Amino acid sequence: MAYQGSLTSVQAWQDLQQHHQDIRDQHMRDWFAKDPQRFERFHVEAAGLTLDYSKNRINQHTVQLLLELAQQRGLPGAIRNLFQGEHVNRSEDRPALHTALRNFSEREILVNDVNIMPEVRHTVHRMEEFCWKIRRNQWRGYDNRPFTDVVSIGIGGSFLGPKLASSALKPYWDSGLNIHYLANIDGSHITEILKRLDPATTLFIVQSKSFGTQETLKNATACRRWFLDNGGSEQDLSRHFTAVSANVQKATEFGIAEENIFPMWDWVGGRYSLWSAMGLPLALAIGIDNFRDLLRGAYAMDEHFRTAPLAENMPVIMALLGLWYVNFFGVNSHAILPYDHYLRSLPAHLQQLDMESNGKSITLDGNQVDYHTGPIIWGGVGTNGQHAFHQLLHQGTHFSPCDFIVPMCSHNPIDNFHAMLVSNCLSQSQALLQGKSEQEAIEELIASGMSKAEALVLAPQKVIPGNRPSNTLYFPKATPHTVGSLIALYEHKVAAQGMLWGVNSFDQWGVELGKQLGNRVLSALEGETIADDIDGSTNGLIRAFHKMQQQL
Incomplete structure (x- = not known):
C-alpha cells in the first residue's frame, strides 16, 4: 500500500542518502569519458517520444536505488489505483479520472459503480456535431453571417491547457476561425480582445465547472453586456454564447440554451480538463479528427504509464530524477526549455500542473512532511532564453535541472533555421554537462592572442562548472499525437512524484x-x-x- 509512513523512514531513502554522499562530487564528464554507451543505457522511448536522461548525475546504482524507493513506496499499486478510479483525491473524496477522457480501450471505468465511458463518448460526439455546425457555417450569428472569432472565457486549467494545445497545434488550424483566450480579470485584457471583434460574428464559450469562478463570471458578464450594447439582443444570446459547466442552472440563467451546455465532471481537475469539452476552442480550430488524435497520443502515454515496468517507464523515470535532485541535492527549481515556437506556452501550463499539484507540505495522512516536495517550475522558449536566463543555468550559485524539448523536424522549413535551432538545443545541454575548466579558459584566451598574464586574470570569469543535469525530450514533429503524449507525460510524472512524496496531487486548497x-x-x-x-x-x-x- 502506498503512502504508509514517512518517506524518509524507508530503507531505500537511507541507502540513497549514503549513495549521494558517495557520488555527489563526481563529474558527469568523467562518466561519459569512461562509458561510450551511456546514451544507450539511459534513454527510453514511449508514445512517439524519446527521453535521453544520460546527462543526469546518476549511475546504474542510483537508478537501482531509486527504483527500490518506488517499490517500497508502493508506486505500482498507486498507479493502478489512479486508473481504476479509486478516490485518490482523498481530501475531496473523489477519483482523478482525466485518463477516462482519452480512453480508447473497451475497459469500463466506474464511478460509484456506474460506467462513465458512455457519457464521455457521448460528449465527444456532441463536440463533433457542434464543431461541424460552426466550421461548416451551419450555425451562424444573429445576422446570418458565419462566425469569424471564438472567445474562450476561463482561467486556470480551462485556460492554460487549451491555450497551450492551441498554440502547439497552430499548423493544424484549418477552419479560418480566430481563437482568443480571455482569462485575467483585467480591463486591459478584455478591451484589447473585444475591440478587434464584431459581435455579429463572435462566438463565446464560457468555461467554468461551477459557473461561479469570480474572474470567469466577471469576464463573461462583461462580454454579455458588450454583445447586448453593440447590436445583439437577449434572444440572440443563445446563438452566441455556449458553456462548459457542471452548473446547468446558472448557465441557463445567464442566457445559454441548455442544449449548448457541455458537461464537466467532479472527477476531472481543472488542470487536467483540456481533454474534456474544455478543449472545445481547440477542436473548433483544428477539427475533431485532430482533437481525437490529441486524445490518442495522451492515451498512448496513459497505457505506457499504466503497463510499462518501472525501469522502462518514462513518467516514472522523470519523477524519480526530480525527486533525486529535490530531496538529495537540495534543488528547488526545474526549468522547462522548449525549442519550438509553437510550444512556447508549455512552461506556463506546466507551472500550474506541477506547482498546483505538488506544492504541498501535508501528506495524505495529515502529517507535516519532513522533506521538500514540488519544485518551482519556470522556463522559456528556444534560443531567446540563451540570451537571458541561461547565464544563471551555467554559472549561477544554484543549479536547476532542465528539460530540453525539441521536435527534430519543423512545420516551416526555411533555409537551415531548424538545424541551427536544434544545434543550439543540443549544445546548451552539452555545455551544462561539460562546462569549462580554468585551465581550458586560460589556453583558449592565450590562443586568441591574449598574454598569459591577462589570461590568468580573466580566466576565472570564464570558468563554467558543468555537471549540471538535463533531460532531452525529442520527437519527429509536433503533431496532435505527440503533443497529446507530451502533455500526458508531464501529467503522469507529476502524479508519480506526488505518490512518492505521499501528497494529494489532485486538490488545491492553497x-x-x-x-x-x-x-x-x-x-x-x-x-x-x-x-x-x-x-x-x-x-x-x-x-x-x-x-x-x-x-x-
Whole structure:
C-alpha cells in the first residue's frame, strides 16, 4: 500500500542518502569519458517520444536505488489505483479520472459503480456535431453571417491547457476561425480582445465547472453586456454564447440554451480538463479528427504509464530524477526549455500542473512532511532564453535541472533555421554537462592572442562548472499525437512524484484563502470604510487605491 509512513523512514531513502554522499562530487564528464554507451543505457522511448536522461548525475546504482524507493513506496499499486478510479483525491473524496477522457480501450471505468465511458463518448460526439455546425457555417450569428472569432472565457486549467494545445497545434488550424483566450480579470485584457471583434460574428464559450469562478463570471458578464450594447439582443444570446459547466442552472440563467451546455465532471481537475469539452476552442480550430488524435497520443502515454515496468517507464523515470535532485541535492527549481515556437506556452501550463499539484507540505495522512516536495517550475522558449536566463543555468550559485524539448523536424522549413535551432538545443545541454575548466579558459584566451598574464586574470570569469543535469525530450514533429503524449507525460510524472512524496496531487486548497480574503478586500476597495480586522499593510494599500482613484 502506498503512502504508509514517512518517506524518509524507508530503507531505500537511507541507502540513497549514503549513495549521494558517495557520488555527489563526481563529474558527469568523467562518466561519459569512461562509458561510450551511456546514451544507450539511459534513454527510453514511449508514445512517439524519446527521453535521453544520460546527462543526469546518476549511475546504474542510483537508478537501482531509486527504483527500490518506488517499490517500497508502493508506486505500482498507486498507479493502478489512479486508473481504476479509486478516490485518490482523498481530501475531496473523489477519483482523478482525466485518463477516462482519452480512453480508447473497451475497459469500463466506474464511478460509484456506474460506467462513465458512455457519457464521455457521448460528449465527444456532441463536440463533433457542434464543431461541424460552426466550421461548416451551419450555425451562424444573429445576422446570418458565419462566425469569424471564438472567445474562450476561463482561467486556470480551462485556460492554460487549451491555450497551450492551441498554440502547439497552430499548423493544424484549418477552419479560418480566430481563437482568443480571455482569462485575467483585467480591463486591459478584455478591451484589447473585444475591440478587434464584431459581435455579429463572435462566438463565446464560457468555461467554468461551477459557473461561479469570480474572474470567469466577471469576464463573461462583461462580454454579455458588450454583445447586448453593440447590436445583439437577449434572444440572440443563445446563438452566441455556449458553456462548459457542471452548473446547468446558472448557465441557463445567464442566457445559454441548455442544449449548448457541455458537461464537466467532479472527477476531472481543472488542470487536467483540456481533454474534456474544455478543449472545445481547440477542436473548433483544428477539427475533431485532430482533437481525437490529441486524445490518442495522451492515451498512448496513459497505457505506457499504466503497463510499462518501472525501469522502462518514462513518467516514472522523470519523477524519480526530480525527486533525486529535490530531496538529495537540495534543488528547488526545474526549468522547462522548449525549442519550438509553437510550444512556447508549455512552461506556463506546466507551472500550474506541477506547482498546483505538488506544492504541498501535508501528506495524505495529515502529517507535516519532513522533506521538500514540488519544485518551482519556470522556463522559456528556444534560443531567446540563451540570451537571458541561461547565464544563471551555467554559472549561477544554484543549479536547476532542465528539460530540453525539441521536435527534430519543423512545420516551416526555411533555409537551415531548424538545424541551427536544434544545434543550439543540443549544445546548451552539452555545455551544462561539460562546462569549462580554468585551465581550458586560460589556453583558449592565450590562443586568441591574449598574454598569459591577462589570461590568468580573466580566466576565472570564464570558468563554467558543468555537471549540471538535463533531460532531452525529442520527437519527429509536433503533431496532435505527440503533443497529446507530451502533455500526458508531464501529467503522469507529476502524479508519480506526488505518490512518492505521499501528497494529494489532485486538490488545491492553497488557492482558496486568497479567494476568501479577496472578497473582503474588494468590499473595502469599493466602499469608503476600512475594516478594523484587516492588517495594517493591506489597509494602507486600500487607502492608496482610494486616494489615487479620487485623483483621476
